[in-house]
Amino acid sequence: MTEDPGPLVRLIDDDEDLLTAQVQSLRRAGFTVEPFADPRAALEGLGADYPGVVLSDVRMPGIDGFELQRELQGRDPDLPVILLTGHGDVPMAVAALKGGAWDFLTKPAARDDLIAALRRATAARALVMENRALKRAAREAAPVDPFLAGDSAAMRSLRGAVARLAEAGAEVLILGPTGCGKTPVAEALHRDSPRRARALVTIDCPTLDPARFEVEMTGSAATGQVGRVQGRLEAAHRGTLYLSGIDRLAPSLQPRLLAMIEAGEIWPPGTAAPRPLDLRVLASAREDLGRMAQERRFLPDLHYRLSGVVLSVPPLAARREDLPALFRRFLVEACQRLSLPLPEMTVAIKARLAGHGWPGNLRELRQFAEVVALGLSSAPEATASGEAPGLSDLVAGYEAELIREALRLAGGHATQAMERLRLPRKTFYDKLARHGIRASDFRG
The missing domain is CATH 3.40.50.2300 (Response regulator)
Structure with missing residues (x-):
């Protein structure tokens, strides 16, 4: 032994x-x-x-x-x-x-x-x-955050990248459209990192007031009965600083923020000496900071500082096969929270899921689930262009969702999916091409 x-x-x-x-x-x-x-x-x-x-x-x-x-x-x-x-x-x-x-x-x-x-x-x-x-x-036993859920190839790849970058403690710039889940990605990068025991301090960059910038970031000295107020940077020491919406940070604040996070130390007001500053910086943006820097709308040095590793969060339109499962999850959550019974998944609801563009991504999908839970959804709403989808759009969307569901059930095997749908091979592959569906995305 x-x-x-x-x-x-x-x-x-x-x-x-x-x-x-x-x-x-x-x-x-x-x-x-x-x-x-x-x-x-x-x-x-x-x-x-x-x-x-x-x-x-x-x-x-x-x-x-x-x-x-x-x-x-x-x-x-x-x-x-x-x-x-x-x-x-x-x-x-x-x-x-x-x-x-x-x-x-x-x-x-x-x-x-x-x-x-x-x-x-x-x-x-x-x-x-x-x-x-x-x-x-x-963490492994806990349910995946809804904004990171999904069995599409894009989401499996994203979760794998988040796990690797979190464990490595890398600094990451998170790109993606509104409502796609950039903040949940930042939270996961901190939660699964070596700094998880320390604070995750979030700064909403578009709301920063230039007149109060120094107070927000470095704190304020003790006055009268009020003790010294700790700033955001000091609160994030040995933890993670998350700069949400960095692409909408006021131009006048960009060089000031860069100087603070580059200094490696902080001198809080009312203290006799500087203090070390150990930060892991995460940032999120809707726009490409590199293009913004080229167009002189963003400080190039700050772009270089933040973009060592870039992680793109896909929009919902790029992973439509995840839509039904995500909607069901949001619907169950809404019904449980509101103490309501689960409603029937009508043809109109399925058509809405399949035919809508979802420009608001997961945030918009969650809101739609709440509307359905409350029984307020009677007809498909307007698309991203502002026009209600026509019958042909609804039928095409519903057809695409039926094909995805068949491929899911068949584990990505095209022959089995054809048999489920009772479609000839040529017709099946023509529809795959028309709807931009790849059978390989449903394997594994």
């Missing part, structure tokens, strides 16, 4: 003899040791998923222990880093503690003190990893 490995420690020391001696000592104490003489090589694989702790010497060539600790603090603030310092490094080690280091010991460290510090650190790390696993399981 294989014994369980001991607590994991990544040991970093450029002195080969000391490294070998420390490895032997720690292994005898029951630890699983990963020794590294090169601190840069030791950084490989250290991040939010690393289950162990780091024990590092301070004086090393290339990158010293303090630099290494700062790098790891940015990757995962909850990763314990213990520093082994000489007596002359104690003031710097104290500063490192204030910056997030777990502990420091002066060399030569007593074996019992070192083992005790490592046991405390590995126990704390195990608790952090267990809590993260429980939260991850809870």
Whole structure:
């Protein structure tokens, strides 16, 4: 029977003899040791998923222990880093503690003190990893946000991209039309990121008042009976700052905002010294910021700062196969909230779903579901052009939805869908081409 490995420690020391001696000592104490003489090589694989702790010497060539600790603090603030310092490094080690280091010991460290510090650190790390696993399981068991739901290829791709970017902690510019779900995407990017324990601070850029911009962002000093008011930037420290509608930020505020998020520190009013500012910045826009910058409607430097990774959220019109399931979900939610019975899905409702352009995307679909739940929908409403859809548009939309439903039931197999619809092969494929439907989108 294989014994369980001991607590994991990544040991970093450029002195080969000391490294070998420390490895032997720690292994005898029951630890699983990963020794590294090169601190840069030791950084490989250290991040939010690393289950162990780091024990590092301070004086090393290339990158010293303090630099290494700062790098790891940015990757995962909850990763314990213990520093082994000489007596002359104690003031710097104290500063490192204030910056997030777990502990420091002066060399030569007593074996019992070192083992005790490592046991405390590995126990704390195990608790952090267990809590993260429980939260991850809870998120996976929880229902997907309606604005991120759907089985279309576009939505499966979007959810996969959101999961990867969230775990990587990347800064993201989210593009998409109104009502498509840009804010739920930003919330998911924060909720599933290493910064999830910190605040997600949302700034509605179109509503920012230039006269109160500094107060909103940096806060205000204490006056009379009122204490110091914390600004948005300070509230987002070590968390996520979400700039909603950045394309509608007043031109006069764009360089001021850029300077603040680039500074790396903040000097709140009424304080004696600046404070560090560690932000992950997410932003959303309806317009292409690059084109706006070319047209001199947006600050180019701010565009470059925000658009390292661009994530496009598809409009509802680009994933019409998701419409029926999304509508049913919104309808059930509305009926439960209003304590109403589920209404019948009439031909008129199905025709509306299939024939309307849905320029307001999911927000408009949710509103329509509430109208249906209240029994107020008697006829199809106007399309995006302002004209009510004609009979041919309604029939075509309903036909397209019947074909999508058949493909869904057939798992994307065209032959089975043809049989369900009792259509000849040529007629079936002609209708696919006419409605812009791809059978492959319904597989898997």
